[in-house]
Amino acid sequence: MSLITNQSSISQGKVLSILVTAHNLEDYITDCMESILLAVGDLLPLCEIILLDDSSVDRTPSMMMAFANKNKNSSYFRINLKKIGQVRNYGLSLCSARYITMIDGDDIVCKNSLKEIVTLLVKENPDLYICKLKEYQDAASTQVNYSLSRAQKTSSHKTIKTFLTHKKFQAHLGGKVISRKLFTELRFPDYTCYEDAATFPEILMNARSIYVDENSFYFHRKRNGSLSNTITAEKISYLAAAVIKMDSLFGEKYRIYTSCHVIELLNKHYDKISLSQLQILKGILKKSSKMRFIFNPFIRFSFKKKYIKLLSKNKY
Numbered sequence: 001m002s003l004i005t006n007q008s009s010i011s012q013g014k015v016l017s018i019l020v021t022a023h024n025l026e027d028y029i030t031d032c033m034e035s036i037l038l039a040v041g042d043l044l045p046l047c048e049i050i051l052l053d054d055s056s057v058d059r060t061p062s063m064m065m066a067f068a069n070k071n072k073n074s075s076y077f078r079i080n081l082k083k084i085g086q087v088r089n090y091g092l093s094l095c096s097a098r099y100i101t102m103i104d105g106d107d108i109v110c111k112n113s114l115k116e117i118v119t120l121l122v123k124e125n126p127d128l129y130i131c132k133l134k135e136y137q138d139a140a141s142t143q144v145n146y147s148l149s150r151a152q153k154t155s156s157h158k159t160i161k162t163f164l165t166h167k168k169f170q171a172h173l174g175g176k177v178i179s180r181k182l183f184t185e186l187r188f189p190d191y192t193c194y195e196d197a198a199t200f201p202e203i204l205m206n207a208r209s210i211y212v213d214e215n216s217f218y219f220h221r222k223r224n225g226s227l228s229n230t231i232t233a234e235k236i237s238y239l240a241a242a243v244i245k246m247d248s249l250f251g252e253k254y255r256i257y258t259s260c261h262v263i264e265l266l267n268k269h270y271d272k273i274s275l276s277q278l279q280i281l282k283g284i285l286k287k288s289s290k291m292r293f294i295f296n297p298f299i300r301f302s303f304k305k306k307y308i309k310l311l312s313k314n315k316y
C-alpha cells in the first residue's frame with residue numbers, strides 16, 4: 001500500500017508533523033516542499049515532513065521521493081485511495097509529533113512561519129493555532145519574513161462565534177496547527193471534498209487553549225482543475241451534511257451564528273440541495289430568532305441581507 005523512504009528519520013519527540021498531500025501536482029509540488037524548508041528554518045530537527053502522494057500518474061511521486069531522500073526528517077509515502085478523507089486519515093496514522101499541520105501540495109507557506117509557530121507551541125502548549133488563508137499567484141510574494149506578533153490567545157466561545165460568522169477564518173485545514181490529541185477519536189469522513197468542513201467544527205469544539213493569528217502564513221493557490229472549483233450534487237450534499245452537523249454539535253447556544261452557514265448554503269445552492277437536507281436546514285433557521293439575528297452586532301450585514309432575501313422569496 002505504501003512506498004516509504006527515510007522512514008527511520010521519523011522519531012519520537014518531534015513537535016510538529018507537516019503533512020503534505022498531493023495528486024498530479026508536478027507543476028507545484030517543488031514550490032510547496034521548498035517553502036516548507038524555508039518556513040521551518042533551523043528548527044527542522046523538531047519537525048517531521050510527511051509527503052503523501054495519492055495515485056499520481058505524473059512526475060509528482062519521483063519529485064517527492066527525491067526531496068525525501070535529500071532532506072532529513074522527511075518521508076515519502078504512496079497510496080491509492082482517491083478520496084481526500086481517506087488520504088488524511090492515512091496521513092494521521094503516520095504522524096508522530098505533538099502537533100499536526102496539513103498543507104496541500106499546490107500551496108505554499110511563508111518563510112520562517114513554521115519556525116515561529118513551533119516556538120509558540122513549545123512555550124504555550126495550545127490545543128489549536130489558527131490563521132486565515134491568503135490566496136496567491138506569485139510564489140515570490142510568500143518569501144517575506146513572517147511575524148507571530150499578532151497571534152493572540154482567545155476564548156473558545158469567541159473563536160466559535162468567529163468561525164460560524166465567517167470572520168477571519170473558515171474550516172479549511174490550511175493555516176491551522178492542531179494538537180494530535182484532538183484526533184484521538186476523530187477521523188475524517190469518507191469524502192472526496194469538504195472533509196474539512198465536516199471535521200473542523202469538532203476540532204474547534206474540543207479545543208480549550210486557542211491562538212488566533214491576524215497574520216497569514218499559509219498561501220492558497222486558486223487554480224483551474226482543483227476539487228473546489230467544480231460543484232456537483234454530491235459535493236453539495238457533503239457541504240449540507242457538514243452544516244447540519246455544525247448545528248447538532250454547537251446546539252442552541254450558537255444557532256443564531258450557525259444560521260450564517262445555513263443562509264450561505266441556501267442562497268448559493270437552494271435548488272441543488274436534496275429535499276431531506278433542505279427540510280433540516282430550513283428547520284435550523286425556523287428555530288432561530290429573526291430579530292436576534294437581524295440586530296446581532298457580531299453578524300455581518302452581508303448575511304443579514306441574504307437572510308432577508310430568503311425571507312422575501314419565501315424560501316424557508
